[in-house]
Structure formats: structure tokens, C-alpha cells
Amino acid sequence: MRIPDVTTMETTDSSIYIRLIPAQNQQRRMSDSDKDRPLLDELVFDDKSNNPRRRHACTGRFLTMHKRRRKKLQTRALLQDTAILDDVLHGQVQCILNQVGNWRFNAFTLETVTGGRSLPVLCVHLFHWYGLLDHFNLDVVRLWKLFSLIEEGYHSTNPYHNSIHATDVTQAMHCFIQESTILEHLEPIEVMASLLGAVTHDLDHPGVNQPFLIATSNHLAALYENTSVLENHHWRSAVGCLLESGVAEQIQDIRPALENQISSLILATDITRQQEFLTKLRNYLDTDTLDLRLPEHRHFVLQIALKSADISNPCRPWDVSKKWSQKVCEEFFRQGDYERQLNLPVTSLCDRYSTSVPKIQVGFIKFVVTPLFDEWHRFLDSKLSRKMMRNIKHNLIQWEAKVAAELAEETRTEISDAEALEHEVDDDDDEDEGGEVGKLSDSSEGLLPEVKDTRRSSLQVPSFGALRMDRRNSAPVNPPPKIILPLKGQRSRDAIREDMEARFDNDTFSMLSTDSDSFAKGRSSDNSVPDKERPLSAETLVPDLSIAAMSNSACADQLNMVMHGACSMNNTNMLTASTATKQLIRQQTFPPLQPYVRARYMSAAADMGTSCAETLIETKSNSSDSPCEYEPRGVLVSKKESFKREQDAYQMEKSCKIAKISIEPGQKENLDPSITKKNSTRRRGSAPVVVVLPSKTTNEDSSVLTKTEAFIRRGSMPAPVNRNTSDNGAIQPDSQYATNVSLIQRRGSVPCDSYGGYSRNACNGKNRNRKKLLRRRSSGGAEILSPILAEPDDGAGESSSVSSSSWYCFKREMTRNRSDLDTLLSKRRGSLPVEVLAVCHTVQSSLSATQSPLLATQSSLSETQSSLSPTQSTLSATQSSLSAIQSSLSATQSSLSTTQSSLPATQSSLSATQSSLSATQTCTITASSI
Numbered sequence: 001m002r003i004p005d006v007t008t009m010e011t012t013d014s015s016i017y018i019r020l021i022p023a024q025n026q027q028r029r030m031s032d033s034d035k036d037r038p039l040l041d042e043l044v045f046d047d048k049s050n051n052p053r054r055r056h057a058c059t060g061r062f063l064t065m066h067k068r069r070r071k072k073l074q075t076r077a078l079l080q081d082t083a084i085l086d087d088v089l090h091g092q093v094q095c096i097l098n099q100v101g102n103w104r105f106n107a108f109t110l111e112t113v114t115g116g117r118s119l120p121v122l123c124v125h126l127f128h129w130y131g132l133l134d135h136f137n138l139d140v141v142r143l144w145k146l147f148s149l150i151e152e153g154y155h156s157t158n159p160y161h162n163s164i165h166a167t168d169v170t171q172a173m174h175c176f177i178q179e180s181t182i183l184e185h186l187e188p189i190e191v192m193a194s195l196l197g198a199v200t201h202d203l204d205h206p207g208v209n210q211p212f213l214i215a216t217s218n219h220l221a222a223l224y225e226n227t228s229v230l231e232n233h234h235w236r237s238a239v240g241c242l243l244e245s246g247v248a249e250q251i252q253d254i255r256p257a258l259e260n261q262i263s264s265l266i267l268a269t270d271i272t273r274q275q276e277f278l279t280k281l282r283n284y285l286d287t288d289t290l291d292l293r294l295p296e297h298r299h300f301v302l303q304i305a306l307k308s309a310d311i312s313n314p315c316r317p318w319d320v321s322k323k324w325s326q327k328v329c330e331e332f333f334r335q336g337d338y339e340r341q342l343n344l345p346v347t348s349l350c351d352r353y354s355t356s357v358p359k360i361q362v363g364f365i366k367f368v369v370t371p372l373f374d375e376w377h378r379f380l381d382s383k384l385s386r387k388m389m390r391n392i393k394h395n396l397i398q399w400e401a402k403v404a405a406e407l408a409e410e411t412r413t414e415i416s417d418a419e420a421l422e423h424e425v426d427d428d429d430d431e432d433e434g435g436e437v438g439k440l441s442d443s444s445e446g447l448l449p450e451v452k453d454t455r456r457s458s459l460q461v462p463s464f465g466a467l468r469m470d471r472r473n474s475a476p477v478n479p480p481p482k483i484i485l486p487l488k489g490q491r492s493r494d495a496i497r498e499d500m501e502a503r504f505d506n507d508t509f510s511m512l513s514t515d516s517d518s519f520a521k522g523r524s525s526d527n528s529v530p531d532k533e534r535p536l537s538a539e540t541l542v543p544d545l546s547i548a549a550m551s552n553s554a555c556a557d558q559l560n561m562v563m564h565g566a567c568s569m570n571n572t573n574m575l576t577a578s579t580a581t582k583q584l585i586r587q588q589t590f591p592p593l594q595p596y597v598r599a600r601y602m603s604a605a606a607d608m609g610t611s612c613a614e615t616l617i618e619t620k621s622n623s624s625d626s627p628c629e630y631e632p633r634g635v636l637v638s639k640k641e642s643f644k645r646e647q648d649a650y651q652m653e654k655s656c657k658i659a660k661i662s663i664e665p666g667q668k669e670n671l672d673p674s675i676t677k678k679n680s681t682r683r684r685g686s687a688p689v690v691v692v693l694p695s696k697t698t699n700e701d702s703s704v705l706t707k708t709e710a711f712i713r714r715g716s717m718p719a720p721v722n723r724n725t726s727d728n729g730a731i732q733p734d735s736q737y738a739t740n741v742s743l744i745q746r747r748g749s750v751p752c753d754s755y756g757g758y759s760r761n762a763c764n765g766k767n768r769n770r771k772k773l774l775r776r777r778s779s780g781g782a783e784i785l786s787p788i789l790a791e792p793d794d795g796a797g798e799s800s801s802v803s804s805s806s807w808y809c810f811k812r813e814m815t816r817n818r819s820d821l822d823t824l825l826s827k828r829r830g831s832l833p834v835e836v837l838a839v840c841h842t843v844q845s846s847l848s849a850t851q852s853p854l855l856a857t858q859s860s861l862s863e864t865q866s867s868l869s870p871t872q873s874t875l876s877a878t879q880s881s882l883s884a885i886q887s888s889l890s891a892t893q894s895s896l897s898t899t900q901s902s903l904p905a906t907q908s909s910l911s912a913t914q915s916s917l918s919a920t921q922t923c924t925i926t927a928s929s930i
């Protein structure tokens with residue numbers, strides 16, 4: 001392919017800008033007039049007499065509902081006179097764009113000279129340069145709009161994952177696909193997919209990693225079932241931009257194939273899949289079987305290229321690379337700060353108090369970058385790949401030197417700290433001896449400032465709460481580590497090496513994107529903030545308001561207060577006030593994750609999904625129809641070659657289609673189907689949690705939500721459950737973690753009555769739900785705790801008052817014994833808010849309170865039993881005498897009956913006697929008469 005010369009480019013690129021200006025202004029160059037900038041804005045953003053930018057900025061185009069903060073341009077300070085300075089320095093832009101294929105490219109410089117528009121400027125330039133505009137007959141205004149939408153989709157508030165990172169990765173991708181080994185085989189559609197994939201690969205990135213989204217129950221985690229959450233979101237957002245810009249309309253024929261390729265490229269950037277790709281690449285290279293004439297092999301190489309481009313910043317020249325390293329670590333540390341505020345375990349790589357930029361860089365370069373670039377270099381074996389390898393080595397040496405310097409400084413600090421403490425002890429010992437030290441310590445007041453001055457920041461003064469945040473090193477405060485001091489440096493080095501190896505473990509890639517070792521191991525933060533600084537709830541609090549924007553404006557206000565207020569010590573009081581009255585109740589169950597839910601959420605994806613299936617077959621006919629009469633620029637190839645490749649491309653599209661269609665409804669990309677099945681069957685609880693704050697104002701609005709300012713928890717999967725059940729390589733639990741979690745594991749999804757109950761209470765002040773709460777069959781977990789968390793009120797029923805008093809008992813107890821709370825909090829993991837844990841403790845203590853009266857009752861029962869036993873024996877004696885009487889009675893009865901039975905015989909003998917007597921009498925009478 002022909003690389004255009006500078007003169008040609010100058011003319012060509014000028015024409016891009018000229019074409020962007022409305023017809024009546026075409027004769028004017030961008031830099032010619034003070035009106036150029038507004039004109040461009042008008043053209044790009046006010047097209048069709050709407051104001052799309054403003055509209056989208058308010059409503060949010062992406063699922064994070066990102067409200068873009070407009071970049072502050074230095075020259076905007078001169079708003080009233082825009083003519084004085086132009087944001088876009090066209091001469092310099094041109095100069096940089098002319099060097100766009102150079103590995104020394106600096107995206108930050110392009111960002112500056114383009115007035116913050118590096119992304120669309122670079123991309124339109126590259127599309128033009130490769131001849132894609134002509135080849136696909138693209139409208140440059142739509143294309144500009146596409147890249148403006150993409151630029152807008154990146155969060156300018158992210159230190160690293162912003163549009164400059166997209167620019168950087170796109171330029172790196174451009175460098176890679178220009179490598180002759182690759183370029184000669186590429187189809188125009190593949191070039192377009194590569195550029196679009198690169199520029200959108202982190203679109204709408206929230207600035208935190210996947211474990212954080214899961215731990216804070218972000219709706220994206222629920223939507224993508226905790227699998228390649230961000231990557232799935234990035235490519236779907238990309239498709240949304242293609243649709244919205246109208247570019248999709250122009251490339252109907254190739255759209256399914258293009259979108260398939262973009263999605264597959266972006267999904268490959270999931271860093272947890274690094275090993276999978278690396279093994280495959282090694283295998284290809286070992287067996288020398290990579291054949292770029294095959295579309296699937298080309299696609300695989302493009303996946304590797306994008307993965308490499310994504311982590312290529314350590315391969316840049318030192319000055320550029322260093323800047324990226326600082327930016328990415330700034331974002332990591334920001335996440336660590338959020339985790340600390342949320343009382344989540346602080347991801348080790350995000351903990352600014354236990355690690356440093358050089359340490360992270362050494363680990364990242366050694367364990368992530370080098371293995372990939374070793375293979376990439378083996379494949380490319382070019383001038384560029386050699387340069388990159390040289391840069392990696394050089395940069396690694398720089399960072400290692402910094403780590404060594406840090407260690408030396410730490411050791412020095414610790415020695416001087418220990419010496420200072422040693423002096424203190426010696427001073428006490430020498431007091432009577434009157435030596436030199438004794439002289440200095442004539443007055444203890446005089447000594448104090450000196451000790452204070454020599455003391456370094458690594459030793460923490462326990463009483464100074466604020467200093468805690470500044471503390472960096474790990475030397476314990478009490479007692480001074482005198483004995484271990486000589487070994488300290490060596491120990492630290494070993495510890496750091498081990499630490500790094502653990503952090504950059506090939507299996508986990510824990511710090512990067514989708515895993516977090518501290519989450520998995522249940523490590524608690526050493527720096528957990530005191531209770532009063534704790535924000536409202538882990539369930540609702542997310543780092544950037546843009547991620548929380550699917551709640552109402554009142555929630556956004558509250559989050560804003562927490563997020564920005566909690567950072568400043570001045571606002572602690574405000575926070576304390578709000579946390580003191582916080583209540584936790586549950587809300588209705590999140591809808592189950594059915595395919596239709598996903599479809600509803602992702603209108604763009606749905607659109608894409610159907611069109612993919614429908615129009616895939618048309619792709620071939622279109623691509624063969626398309627004439628190859630474009631300028632011989634960029635990747636464009638001869639007709640004959642093109643035809644052959646179209647056949648290959650068709651084969652690949654067919655295989656893509658098969659792969660796509662074989663995905664069952666609800667199944668996620670990037671996931672082994674068997675794992676999906678296992679996960680989905682194992683998936684547990686889902687009930688979101690709501691934090692209700694007391695009414696801020698006495699608003700007349702009868703809406704419960706407005707009154708209570710409910711923070712609606714979006715996601716549904718409690719983190720502990722997910723971690724326990726997820727075995728797809730994202731997070732591996734260890735046994736200790738599992739044991740800890742089992743204590744607080746959230747249970748099923750029985751909806752809690754208390755939400756409705758609370759609402760009614762809030763409206764009319766009655767306690768209609770109290771009996772209901774008692775009747776309710778709890779599934780365990782947060783829902784059982786809501787009545788306990790409720791503040792006592794006058795009309796409280798029996799159960800409520802018991803619970804409330806336990807809560808206050810617990811609170812009192814905790815205030816007395818902070819260490820208990822600390823222990824409790826330090827055990828805490830995952831997404832359950834701290835309140836839930838606190839209440840677990842409350843329930844336990846109220847249970848033990850209930851147990852003691854029960855025991856008393858039991859002993860009195862046994863006493864009663866023993867006093868009863870004599871009575872029982874009397875009773876049994878009486879019973880036996882009674883039975884004796886009964887038996888004598890029965891004997892009497894039987895003799896009576898015997899007597900009775902003998903009576904008739906006597907009677908009959910009597911009557912016989914009588915009759916014999918009367919016979920005798922008759923005889924006598926007869927005899928006498930005779």
C-alpha cells in the first residue's frame with residue numbers, strides 16, 4: 001500500500017476540514033477566522049436544527065447515563081473574545097497527523113493542539129488516509145458525528161480511561177496494522193473494524209473495574225451477569241454510536257459483519273482472557289501455522305493487535321509512557337479511595353498507602369506486558385517490534401530504579417525514626433549521667449520539637465487521626481522495631497517481590513479489570529475509615545455520579561454530597577449527620593435476568609442482534625458488488641485479490657454467523673457455555689436494597705420517594721454469593737474467605753414487607769406493618785434487619801421497641817468499645833452494607849440477652865420439679881394404699897357376690913324345707929284325722 005507523502009496529506013487533510021464547513025463557508029479554512037470554531041460546533045452539534053450534544057448530555061446516551069463534563073480548554077478563559085486564541089492549532093495538528101504512523105506519537109500533545117478533540121481528529125484522518133471514506137462511500141459529516149459521539153461517550157473525569165486513551169490505542173492499532181506482515185492481507189472492512197474497535201474499546205468506561213461494579217451492585221454487572229461486564233458494555237455502546245450517527249445506515253450491507261468483528265475485538269481486550277490468547281498465539285508461532293490468508297487467522301491477529309495496543313503504553317518512549325503510568329495509577333488509587341470510603345476491601349493495587357506507581361509499573365511490565373509483547377515481537381519481528389521491546393526494557397529499568405530509591409528512602413526513614421526513638425530512650429537512661437545527650441535534654445520541652453522535626457512520615461502517631469491518611473510505610477508505631485532494623489531493607493525487597501508476583505499472578509490479573517485479589521481473599525482494609533466518615537451504603541454508592549445516574553435527582557444530590565463531601569474533611573460533620581439517621585430497608589426484587597430484560601435494556605444491541613442475523617447473508621453480495629475503483633490508497637487492493645478475499649471474508653462471516661447464532665438466549669459472550677449454565681443455576685439472591693434518608697426538606701410532595709429520598713440499589717447479585725459461586729476464573733474464593741462470608745451471606749430473594757410498610761409509615765405515621773413484619777418469614781439477610789434499624793418512635797410496637805433498644809444497646813456498646821467495631825468491620829466483605837453487619841451483631845447480642853432469662857426459667861423449673869418429687873412420692877403411696885383398699889373392696893365385692901350367688905340355693909333349700917315341712921304337717925294332720 002502507498003503511504004501518502006506529506007504534501008499530499010496536507011492537501012487531503014485540509015479538504016477534510018473544508019468539507020466539514022457548510023457550503024457557504026467552504027472557502028474558509030478553520031484557522032482563518034475567529035468564527036471557525038463556532039461554525040464547526042454548529043455544523044456538528046446543531047445539525048437538523050436540534051442540539052444533540054445538549055440533549056444527550058442531559059439524558060445520557062449510555063447505560064452509565066454519563067453526564068459529560070465539558071473539557072475545560074485554556075483558551076475558553078477568553079470567552080468574550082474568542083478570536084484572540086484558537087483552540088485548534090492547525091499547523092501543529094497537521095504536523096502531528098503527518099507523523100501518525102510514528103511510534104513516538106504522543107496522544108496528549110494531539111489532544112492539546114486539537115483543543116481537546118484528538119479522538120475525532122485522529123479517526124477522521126485515519127479513515128481518510130486508509131481510503132475508507134471513499135471505499136464505503138461514507139458521509140464525512142456523519143463520520144465526524146460518529147467520532148464526536150464516541151468522544152462524548154468517554155468520561156473526561158477519568159484520569160486514564162478517557163478519550164485520550166482511546167486516541168492512543170487507536171494510533172497504536174494503526175501502527176500495528178500498518179506492519180507489512182499484516183497490512184498486505186487486510187480487507188477494508190477489517191481495517192475499519194480495527195479502527196472502530198480500537199477507538200470504542202473502552203467506551204463509557206466508568207473508571208472502576210468489574211469487581212467494583214459487582215461489589216457495588218451496579219446494574220451493568222447484573223445486566224451482563226458479572227462476565228466481561230465492561231467489555232460487553234463497550235461494544236454495545238459502540239453499536240449505539242454507529243446507529244445514532246447515521247453511519248450504520250450507510251453501511252447496511254457490511255453492518256452485521258462489521259459489528260461482529262468489532263464486538264469480538266473488544267471482547268478480546270478483557271484482560272482476564274490474556275492467558276487464553278497468549279497460549280493460542282504461542283501455539284500458532286511454535287507450530288508456524290498462522291496463515292493470514294485465512295480470515296479467522298487474520299481476525300485472531302487483529303485481536304492480539306488490539307490487546308497489545310491496549311497495554312502498549314509501557315512500550316512508548318519513557319516520557320510518554322511515564323505519563324500514562326501515572327494516569328492509570330491515579331485511576332487505580334481513586335478506586336481504592338472509593339473502596340475505603342465504602343468500607344469495601346481495598347484492592348491491593350488500588351491502595352495508595354501500601355503501594356506506589358513504580359511498584360505497580362514494575363509488576364505490570366514484568367508479568368503482563370512482557371509476556372504478550374515477547375510473543376507479539378516474535379510474530380512481527382520488525383523495526384517497530386524491536387523498538388517496542390527496547391522501550392519496555394528501558395522503562396522497566398527506570399521504574400526498578402525508582403522502586404529501589406523508594407526502598408532506600410523507606411529504609412533511611414525507618415532508621416532515622418528508630419534512631420530518634422532510641423535517642424528518646426537513651427535520654428531517659430542518661431538523665432543522671434549528664435552526658436552530651438543529657439545536656440541537650442536539660443529541658444524536656446526543648447527536646448520535643450527536635451524529636452518532632454526528625455520524625456518522618458512513615459511512623460504513625462496514633463492520636464493524630466488525620467495523619468493516618470498520610471502514612472505510607474509499614475513500620476509499626478509501638479514498640480520501635482529496633483531488632484529487625486538491619487534486615488528491614490532486605491525484608492522489604494523480598495516482600496515487595498512476593499507482593500508483586502501475587503498481584504500480577506498470571507491466573508488472576510487481579511488488579512486490572514475483572515478480578516481483585518483483595519476481594520477474593522477477603523482482605524480488609526487497614527485504612528478503613530472511622531464509622532462517622534462512612535458513606536451511606538455500599539449498595540448505592542458508586543464512584544462517579546455518572547454511574548449512579550439511573551436514580552432520581554434527589555439521589556444524585558445525595559451521592560454528590562457523599563462523594564465529594566466525604567473526600568473533604570470539612571464536610572465530615574455533614575456526613576455524620578446524614579449517616580446518623582440512615583436506615584436500611586429492602587426494596588422489591590430485581591427482575592430476573594431473562595433475555596428479554598437484556599433486550600429491553602439494550603435497544604441498540606437488540607437492533608443489532610436482529611439485523612446481524614437477518615442481513616448477514618447480504619454481506620457477501622454487497623461486498624462483491626462494490627466496485628474496487630477507489631484510490632489506490634491505504635489498504636485497498638486489486639480487484640482480483642479483492643475477489644479472492646471476499647470469498648475468504650464470506651467464509652469467515654459464515655463462521656462468525658454460526659458462532660453468533662449458536663449463542664443461546666441469555667448466554668453471554670466471552671463465556672464457556674457450560675460455565676454460564678453452572679453460574680446461572682447457581683445464581684442466588686436478588687433483592688435490591690434501599691437506603692432511605694430522612695427527609696431533607698419539608699416538601700409538600702406526597703411522593704414517598706421524594707420524601708424519603710430513597711437510594712435505589714440497582715444491581716442484584718450480592719457479591720459474596722457471586723464470589724463463592726463464580727468459578728469462571730473471574731474471582732476465586734479461598735476457604736477462609738468462604739468461612740467469613742458464610743457468616744454474613746445474603747440469602748434468597750423473598751421480598752421484604754418492610755419496604756411497603758415503611759412507605760406507609762412515612763406517609764401517615766402509623767405502624768401498620770409491624771405485625772406483618774413479625775409474621776413475615778424471613779429468608780435471612782438484610783431484609784430481617786430493617787425493623788431493627790428503624791429509629792424508635794412513640795408508637796412503636798413491642799417488637800420494634802425490643803429491636804430498637806437492641807440497636808441502641810449495640811450502638812452504645814460500640815461507642816464504648818471501638819475496637820469491637822473495627823474487628824467487625826474488618827471482617828466485612830462484599831456488597832452488604834456495614835449497617836447489615838452491625839445489625840448482625842445486634843441480633844447476636846439481643847439473642848444472648850434473651851438467653852439468660854431463659855436459663856433462669858429453666859433452673860426455677862428444675863427447682864419446682866425437685867420440690868414436686870416428695871409430693872409425687874406421697875401421691876404414689878396414697879395411690880398404692882388406694883389400690884390396696886380397692887383390692888380389699890373388690891375381695892369384699894367378690895365374697896358378696898359369692899354370698900349373693902349362694903342365696904338362691906339357700907332359698908331353694910329353704911323352700912324345699914318349707915315344702916317338706918308342709919308335707920309333714922299335712923301328713924301329721926292326716927294322721928291325726930285318721
Ligand SMILES: Nc1ncnc2c1ncn2[C@@H]1O[C@@H]2COP(=O)(O)O[C@H]2[C@H]1O
Nearest residue numbers: 271310311313324325328361364512513
Ligand atoms: N501502565 C499500566 N500500569 C498498570 N496497569 C495498566 C497500565 N496500562 C494499562 N493497564 C491496565 O491494563 C488494562 C487494559 O485494559 P483497560 O484499558 O480496560 O485497563 C487497563 C489497565 O487496567
Ligand SMILES: [Zn+2]
Nearest residue numbers: 165201202310
Ligand atoms: Zn483500554
